[in-house]
Amino acid sequence: xxxxxxxxxxxxxxxxxxxxxxxxxxxxxxxxxxxxxxxxxxxxxxxxxxxxxxxxxxxxxxxxxxxxxxxxxxxxxxxxxxxxxxxxxxxxxxxxxxxxxxxxxxxxxxxxxxxxxxxxxxxxxxxxxxxxxxxxxxxxxxxxxxxxxxxxxxxxxxxxxxxxxxxxxxxxxxxxxxxxxxxxxxxxxxxxxxxxxxxxxxxxxxxxxxxxxxxxxxxxxxxxxxxxxxxxxxxxxxxxxxxxxxxxxxxxxxxxxxxxxxx
Amino acid sequence: xxxxxxxxxxxxxxxxxxxxxxxxxxxxxxxxxxxxxxxxxxxxxxxxxxxxxxxxxxxxxxxxxxxxxxxxxxxxxxxxxxxxxxxxxxxxxxxxxxxxxxxxxxxxxxxxxxxxxxxxxxxxxxxxxxxxxxxxxxxxxxxxxxxxxxxxxxxxxxxxxxxxxxxxxxxxxxxxxxxxxxxxxxxxxxxxxxxxxxxxxxxxxxxxxxxxxxxxxxxxxxxxxxxxxxxxxxxxxx
Numbered sequence: 440x441x442x443x444x445x446x447x448x449x450x451x452x453x454x455x456x457x458x459x460x461x462x463x464x465x466x467x468x469x470x471x472x473x474x475x476x477x478x479x480x481x482x483x484x485x486x487x488x489x490x491x492x493x494x495x496x497x498x499x500x501x502x503x504x505x506x507x508x509x510x511x512x513x514x515x516x517x518x519x520x521x522x523x524x525x526x527x528x529x530x531x532x533x534x535x536x537x538x539x540x541x542x543x544x545x546x547x548x549x550x551x552x553x554x555x556x557x558x559x560x561x562x563x564x565x566x567x568x569x570x571x572x573x574x575x576x577x578x579x580x581x582x583x584x585x586x587x588x589x590x591x592x593x594x595x596x597x598x599x600x601x602x603x604x605x606x607x608x609x610x611x612x613x614x615x616x617x618x619x620x621x622x623x624x625x626x627x628x629x630x631x632x633x634x635x636x637x638x639x640x641x642x643x644x645x646x647x648x649x650x651x652x653x654x655x656x657x658x659x660x661x662x663x664x665x666x667x668x669x670x671x672x673x674x675x676x677x678x679x680x681x682x683x684x685x686x687x688x689x690x691x692x693x694x695x696x697x698x699x700x701x702x
Numbered sequence: 703x704x705x706x707x708x709x710x711x712x713x714x715x716x717x718x719x720x721x722x723x724x725x726x727x728x729x730x731x732x733x734x735x736x737x738x739x740x741x742x743x744x745x746x747x748x749x750x751x752x753x754x755x756x757x758x759x760x761x762x763x764x765x766x767x768x769x770x771x772x773x774x775x776x777x778x779x780x781x782x783x784x785x786x787x788x789x790x791x792x793x794x795x796x797x798x799x800x801x802x803x804x805x806x807x808x809x810x811x812x813x814x815x816x817x818x819x820x821x822x823x824x825x826x827x828x829x830x831x832x833x834x835x836x837x838x839x840x841x842x843x844x845x846x847x848x849x850x851x852x853x854x855x856x857x858x859x860x861x862x863x864x865x866x867x868x869x870x871x872x873x874x875x876x877x878x879x880x881x882x883x884x885x886x887x888x889x890x891x892x893x894x895x896x897x898x899x900x901x902x903x904x905x906x907x908x909x910x911x912x913x914x915x916x917x918x919x920x921x922x923x924x925x926x927x928x929x930x931x932x933x934x935x936x937x938x939x940x
Contacts, residue, residue: 533790540806
């Protein structure tokens with residue numbers, strides 16, 4: 440087997456093992472979107488009237504509307520979680536093992552990205568299965584069509600996590616990531632409300648939402664789940680994924696990892 | 703040259719110099735102790751040797767490969783034991799070594815054979831199935847040294863590998879690694895404990911970012927115990 444394939448399998452397997460060893464993490468990662476789905480959506484259902492907007496062809500309940508957004512939420516939180524574990528790995532030293540391997544660094548980091556994205560997607564499908572039990576279903580083919588969208592969104596958000604981890608020097612700084620990255624990204628997007636609703640209240644916020652790559656990740660997922668294609672969202676998400684990945688690889692260059700870092 | 707060679711290596715964190723014009727060589731199959739007080743620049747030197755950091759000035763050759771020009775060929779010849787434990791504590795010893803082997807592109811039967819041989823060398827074979835978390839400090843270290851040998855490196859770097867171990871475990875590990883150098887591996891062993899260095903070992907004393915003295919331990923110390931000599935040397939330049 441080629442060294443590249445060998446390392447990819449090993450890194451993905453390690454991520455999977457790590458995940459199995461932390462079953463609480465799996466439950467926690469599922470509880471978060473489920474709380475939104477069952478509690479928040481139930482409360483908001485009455486308050487929020489939704490008109491028919493693509494890709495939907497009929498009136499939908501609020502629960503139905505937020506399911507794609509909550510899939511995005513799982514990918515977003517997992518991307519940040521893997522960033523946290525990278526910072527932890529660096530503090531604990533096991534990151535050094537990866538960075539001193541003779542295989543190219545970009546490849547090893549890319550393997551990590553694939554590993555964490557695979558775990559995220561597993562969680563997304565578990566969530567969709569639970570949502571289906573509670574009556575929110577998509578066309579059967581939509582579940583398959585959405586897989587490439589999950590991969591693109593997962594890689595995009597994982598790469599963002601990777602990028603952040605190259606700049607965060609200490610675990611303690613991670614709370615800042617929650618406040619300044621996760622929450623704004625999630626709330627300034629189309630995950631919880633359609634953008635035209637946002638435009639009604641503030642044009643500025645609407646513009647920010649429309650530029651937010653997370654919005655496009657969510658829309659890509661939403662359209663794919665209903666067997667439609669959203670070219671704009673695809674281009675934006677791919678572009679963001681590429682930019683985040685390149686920036687993250689730059690962030691992990693050997694000359695940069697230590698420069699300015701006094702030990 | 704097949705061992706390790708460092709020439710004119712400098713590095714600074716901002717304006718604070720961490721290494722200045724450091725040069726030394728470890729011939730193939732020799733054990734070289736890198737001795738220095740805390741803050742002398744040992745950790746920076748290790749980060750540069752392992753390419754966690756890079757420096758624009760100076761050269762590092764590992765088993766004949768220039769680290770700056772052919773980093774992957776050089777890293778493939780390098781075995782590293784970091785100061786901090788880098789074992790995944792939830793995995794067994796064998797799983798840890800398998801993961802490492804894969805990072806070097808080694809898999810399947812070849813990996814199993816190499817892992818068995820490396821564990822055997824460190825007398826750790828019977829513990830292969832144990833979770834790293836259940837091992838004591840000395841055995842964790844031995845597992846890490848075995849791991850660093852899986853890809854048959856020409857040069858082995860150890861950064862203060864005996865920190866936090868009791869006297870018996872320290873002695874056992876020091877002896878194991880000396881035996882590795884007798885078998886042909888070039889060893890660079892960073893420490894601040896002078897009793898880990900034998901009279902025939904090579905010695906490089908690093909102090910305040912510079913090489914203070916280098917040579918054979920016996921030649922440098924003569925009849926004076928190394929601990930005493932070390933204190934005199936580092937005190938006279940303080």
